[in-house]
Every structure is written in C-alpha cells, then in structure tokens.
Amino acid sequence: MRIVKFYEILAEVEAMIESNDDLKLHTYLENMHAADISEILENLDEADQIYLFGLLSDELATEVLEELNSEDFSSLLHALTYEKKVAVLDLMSQDEIVDKLSDLPENRQKEIIAFLDFEDAEDVKELLVYEDSTAGRLMTKDFVSIQKNYTIYYAIETLRAIAPDAETIYYVYVTDDQERLVGVISLRELIVSAPNRTVSSVMNENLITVHVDDDQEEVAQIVSKYDLLAVPVVDSEGILQGIITVDDVLDIIEEEATEDFYKFAGSSDEEAYEHDTTLKVRVFASIRSRLPWLIVTIFGGLLSASVLAYFEKTISANASLALFMPLLAGMGGNVGTQSSTITVRNIATHEIEGTGIFKTLIHEISVGLIVGIVCALIVAVAAIIMETEYHIAIIVGISMWANMSTAATIGTIVPLVFKKIGVDPAVASAPFITTTIDLTGLSIYFTLATIMLAGL
Amino acid sequence: MRIVKFYEILAEVEAMIESNDDLKLHTYLENMHAADISEILENLDEADQIYLFGLLSDELATEVLEELNSEDFSSLLHALTYEKKVAVLDLMSQDEIVDKLSDLPENRQKEIIAFLDFEDAEDVKELLVYEDSTAGRLMTKDFVSIQKNYTIYYAIETLRAIAPDAETIYYVYVTDDQERLVGVISLRELIVSAPNRTVSSVMNENLITVHVDDDQEEVAQIVSKYDLLAVPVVDSEGILQGIITVDDVLDIIEEEATEDFYKFAGSSDEEAYEHDTTLKVRVFASIRSRLPWLIVTIFGGLLSASVLAYFEKTISANASLALFMPLLAGMGGNVGTQSSTITVRNIATHEIEGTGIFKTLIHEISVGLIVGIVCALIVAVAAIIMETEYHIAIIVGISMWANMSTAATIGTIVPLVFKKIGVDPAVASAPFITTTIDLTGLSIYFTLATIMLAGL
Incomplete structure (x- = not known):
C-alpha cells in the first residue's frame, strides 16, 4: 500500500465502521498488513479503535499491537477481555513487549506483565533491567540455540519444534555445555549440509557478537557493516543472552538519524x-x-x-558599514554550517579517523579560501553598483574573504575538538560555532574598517 | 572488531606485509570478516593492496571486492590473473557487480562484463539499463522462484539445488505458468509444512511488491515498514524481475540520511x-x-x-541600535532552523500528512511565541544591565519577540509550501528561510526604532 492510497483506504474503513458491517470489515482487514492497520488505527478515535481492533483475529491483533506506539498499545490492550489479553501477549514477541513497556509507568508495566506466562514474564523483567538504548534492552530471548554435538538432522528437528516461537530461525546459535556461545549456522547451511554430520563440524566459529551493555547505535553499525540478519548478544562470561534482528536495526538507524537532525x-x-x-x-x-x-x-x-560597542564611533560616523553586517554574518554562518554539517556527519558515519582528520581539515579550509575569494569579488562589485563608497566596498570584500575562510576553519575544527574531548559534536557545535563565527567576523570587519577609515 | 581496535589490527597487518610472512598473513586474514579486510585495504597503498589481496581465497576475495568502492574494486580486479578474475566475478552477487559498474566509465563496464559467464552478463546488462537509484538498478536476479503447483517436498529439493547461487533463500517466490508473481513462502513455512502439500495451498498471496521504476527511498520505506528480509520487484505485467534484500536497504537508509544532511x-x-x-x-x-x-x-x-539603507539615518543617529543586530539575526536564524529542521525531518519520515500539517504549524507557532517572550525578557534586562538606554532596551525586547515568532512561522511554512509545489524542502529551505527571516527581522526592528525614536 502506497502512501498516496492511504487516505482512500482510511475513508473506506471509516465508511464500513459507520455502517457497522462487521463481516465485511473483518474480511477487509484480514487481507491487510498489520503495519497498515496500525496506521489506520492511529487516525481513529478511541471508540472506533476498540471496535475495529475487536474484529481482528488473535494473530493479526498481535501484529497490530506490535506496530503501535506505547500509549495506543496500552489503551487498546486495556480494552480487551482477559482471555484475549493473555492470547495476544502470548503471541507477541518479547522484544516488542519490552519496547512498549519501556515507555509506560511502572505500575502499568506490572499490570501487563501479570498477563504473561511465567517464562515470558521472567524474561521480560530481566530485559527491563538493562539500560534504555542498550543491546540488552533491545534483544529478544526467543532465539534458537543448539548444542555443538548435535547432528544436523537433530538440529533441523529441534528447529521445527522451536520455529513457531522464535523471532528468527535463519541463524541457529551453537553453545557448549556451559551455554557459552561458540558458533553459528545459518538455516541455509543446515539445509544444504549432510544430515549425519555434527553441528560443530559445520558451524562458523568466526562469530560477530555484541555485549549486553553496548549502545544501540554500535549494534546498528555492526549489523549494517557485516550485513547480518541478526546479531547475538552475550554477557561478560560469553553466555548467549539474546539476539537482535535486522528489523529492529532498521528502526534504530532511522531513529538515530532523526535524533542527529534534532540535535543539529x-x-x-x-x-x-x-x-x-x-x-x-x-x-x-x-x-x-x-x-x-x-x-x-x-x-x-x-x-x-x-564587541561592537567598541566600534560605536566608527559605526556612527559610517552608518553604511552597518548595512553589510547581515550579509557578512549570513555568509559566515552559511559556510560554517556547511563545513560543520559535513564534519559532524563524517564523524557520525565514522568516515573521520586517523589521517582522515587532517584530510578533512585541509579540504574544508581549501574550499573556504576559494569560495571566499569568489564571494568577496561578487560582493565588492555589487557594493559598488549599489553606489556604496569605494573604500567601504573594499573593506566589505576583504572582510568577506577573511570571514568565510575563518568560518570554514572554525566549522571544521569545533566538531573535531568536541569529539576529542568527549562532547557530542552534533549537540554542542551549532550554537558555539555560530557565536564564534559572528564574533570573529565582526571583529575582522570593524577592525579593518576602523584602521582603513582612520587612514583616510 | 570494534572501531577502537581497528588501528591496532591495521598496524599488525602492516608489520606482516613488511616482513613478507605470506602464510601467517593468509591465516590471519582468513579469520577476518571481509568488511574488516576491505577497511584495511582502503588504508594501504596500491602495491600492498595487490599483494594482500593476492593472499585471499577466492571466496574471501569476492566478499572483499563486494565491500570496496567502485574505484578500488576496479583497480584490484584489474591486477588479477584471467582465471582469478573469472572466478571471483562468478562468485560475486549480481546486484553488487551492477552497483560497482554503475560508477565506472562505459568502456571499463564492458571490459568487466566480458569476464562474466553468458547468463550473468545478460542479467547485468539488463540491470544496468534501469535508472540510477531505482528498484530495477538495485535488485538482483539471483532469487529463488518455484511454480505454484510444486509440492513442498519438491520445493525444498529445488531450493537445495539453487541455494548456493541465490542471494537469499529465506523467501521463495511463487509464480504461475506465465512467470507472474502470485505468492511467497518463507523458508520457515516450507520447513514446518507437510511435504506432500502443494505450494499454492501454503503460500501467502498478500504480497508486498515494488515496481522496477520505484525510487530506492520508497523501496527502503516499504522494507522497513513491513519488516521484510527482501522485497520482490515486478514489472508492469506483474512478472517477477528481481529481489532487493534488507542489507541493501540498510545501505540506502544510511545513504539517504547522509544526503539529507548534505542537502540541509x-x-x-x-x-x-x-x-x-x-x-x-x-x-x-x-x-x-x-x-x-x-x-x-x-x-x-x-x-x-x-532595506537597511532606508534606515541609514536612524542608525547614524543611534549607533547603539547596530550593536543588537547580530543578536536579533542570530536568534531569528536559530528559531527558524529549529522549526524548519523538524518540519523537513517530519516530511522526510512521512510524519506530516493531512491533519498533521495543521498540527505542526500550531505547535511550532506556539513554541515560537512562548520562547520569544522568555528570550525578549532576558535580552531587555541584559540590555539595561549593559547600560543601554531604556528605550533601546524596550525596542530590542519587542523586536526580539516579534522576530522569533515570525521566524518560527516562516521556518515551518516554507518547507511545507516547497513540498506542496514539488520542490525538495531539504535543499531549498535553508537559504530561503535565512534570507526571509533576516529581512522581516531587520524591518521589524528598524521600523519600530524609527517610529519610537521619532516620537521622543
């Protein structure tokens, strides 16, 4: 379903709700994807939400709950009968339950956990102990693991039995007798291997793992870099605690990019x-x-x-100097933002490491110097055309060039320094850079003006 | 391998290259992931690149080639023997070959295609015909498809045979006798279904597909929204042309986020x-x-x-007005950037649709009005402390409030209007918003000043 078609479908659903045509609505919804139904729900009022949700089969209701935000999840769950609550929560994947509970108050968390079966309840409570945005909080305990001395045949049989509950069966994790993670086999490898071989003779021992305390951004980078469908999460003893699947990683990457935008x-x-x-x-x-x-x-x-107060006399005597202040500030700000955005982004995507720092700096300064000259010439000519006095045009041109070169340098150095001293460059850079560029730009402009105009 | 450890490993590899210890280096590399080896290669000079690359097994060499950028791919491939070239290109996945070739000149494309076997060469040439950044260009033709009247048993046997070549075997696509896509079965469902049932009785007919001409951003959104491991790509006749896997989608999402940053x-x-x-x-x-x-x-x-030229007399008579110009411009710019960044990001993540437009506008204007009052008071008090005349402090305060409220409004409306008229809001908003805010802010400030100071 494309976005353009969404409002048509919403209108159709609303019409069916209006006419109370339960059977038609049920059939219509059962042919839709849960992600689409959840979007429709978000556009309905609470009474209609509950009515529509009540028409869904347990499986589809579960999938829809997984797609909703915590608040809608909580209110819709609340409206269900006891039996239905137990049924859908049993079908829901652990990591999704934990994700919803994370944003709810503690008493509501306890209420919901009470509807889980004993094993799931224990798992969920354990997962909620991990810090927000860590691998531990994101992972699910519904993974498939087998002992390394199993045969391939027995491994596939085990998989058949566990499959309905597991989050993914495409990676099967192999543990030793102390539950330490020792290898992985993909379902693909299981299918193509001889049934009588042992798991340990076929498994891949070069495992990529993350630690329960790792930050979600690091997890996302690892899954993306190594093209994984899931990554195992281990504790300090190397014991397999859970897995994080690629669909959660997609959400993290989108969330982190949005966060970076907001920070910026x-x-x-x-x-x-x-x-x-x-x-x-x-x-x-x-x-x-x-x-x-x-x-x-x-x-x-x-x-x-x-700073400007020092130059009040110069301004008073040459008010036309003030006319070009917004232009100078705007250009400095623009160049600074260009350099800092690219530096911050390169830091975020780890493109700046080691010699990359020096290369970025040389690059940005070169760009600043050259665009500075071009813009300085344009501005000086424009100033003359606007019938500004010649010496003011010259002052504006020279200041423009000096200002833009400095701005590019500051825009590049500040995020790098912040990164070095452990301050998030995306958050702190913008106001600091703007202020510094404004101060240096104005100082250059009015110092030059004071000296040159005093000489006349 | 974590990023912090990267430079240690690089140093170790460089030492082994130095001492020409082929066997040790070979063993060391064979235990590494291709993504890590490619990062090391990018930090070596060309001679060392070729030496190190020559030590890799065909399988690992192929995976490393897949990770490299087009230029390094081309130069390393060039250095290989004829037999090795044919071997690694045969192992490489189609979509990766197409991706590398996309960035190379046409004569180099032809040279490389000449080393492919007939079938791969035909596929690659076909894929290169699609526009850059479309589903057709991104997809691979190495997918698994079966006829709908197969039994599950026969389907699994087919899968075993095709598995080594296929990009993913986790989704098996089902076609009718005209090769039109009619359904999908996951490997999980195949494994748990009774072997004597027909594929058509088990398959899922509610298929999510993309069209060969769809933009990569749209493909990424669909895979992310529906939590898919792969999405089938069809042409206008509904014939299955290829698939796009989630690892490529991860790359697209990162690429698009970076692009949005640059645009901004x-x-x-x-x-x-x-x-x-x-x-x-x-x-x-x-x-x-x-x-x-x-x-x-x-x-x-x-x-x-x-615009300022009109107020030159006012400035000349009250030079202290000029002191607060950078403050006013800076605050307007900041508020405008905050509002526009959030609006642009919400547009990009499709959070603004229908009633969302009105909600966003009300939200941003409310925020602008309130932060405007707070900042106006702070600035007015600060101006008095700085021994500015009272009437100037009042003018600055009132202008600050008006300026910030207008800036928030402009910052929200401009991206929405650009989106409406079909201009990319991320590209065009920034300079347009800055200029508009500067002009309105300065006009408010000096008009107010001229009126109030004339009245004194």
Missing part, C-alpha cells in the same frame, strides 16, 4: 513531540529542549554587542 | 567528496555543490543591505 537544530530531546497526545504537553517538551540553546545564543549575541 | 547544509551533491582520490578533484566538487547556495545567500544579504 539545537533541540536534542524531542521524542515527546511524537508520542504525547495533548498539544500543551508537546509544546512544553519542545520549549524545554530548545530553550537552552537559544539562551546560549543570547549570550553569544550579547558578547557580539559588547 | 546547502551542498546537495557531494558524493564525489568520498570516493575521488585527489584533493583537487574533491575540493572542486565541494565548491561546485556549495557555491550556488552561497550566491543565493549573497543576494539575500544584498537585499537586507538595501
């Missing part, structure tokens, strides 16, 4: 924006996250004002 | 940056991509200068 705009913690329901809550979440950066910018701006 | 910084086409070898080529690629946005900014700045 100086609003680092705006997840509340998406999930909370009332406008008031969302607006105040945004204000809380954005205001700190704006206050930093205020102090930067006040610093610029104090 | 006003440097839309900087892929050359990563792959080209000489500094000069890379620097000029960056200049070409960034200069247009800078020139747009120049015209914006000159427009601001013309």
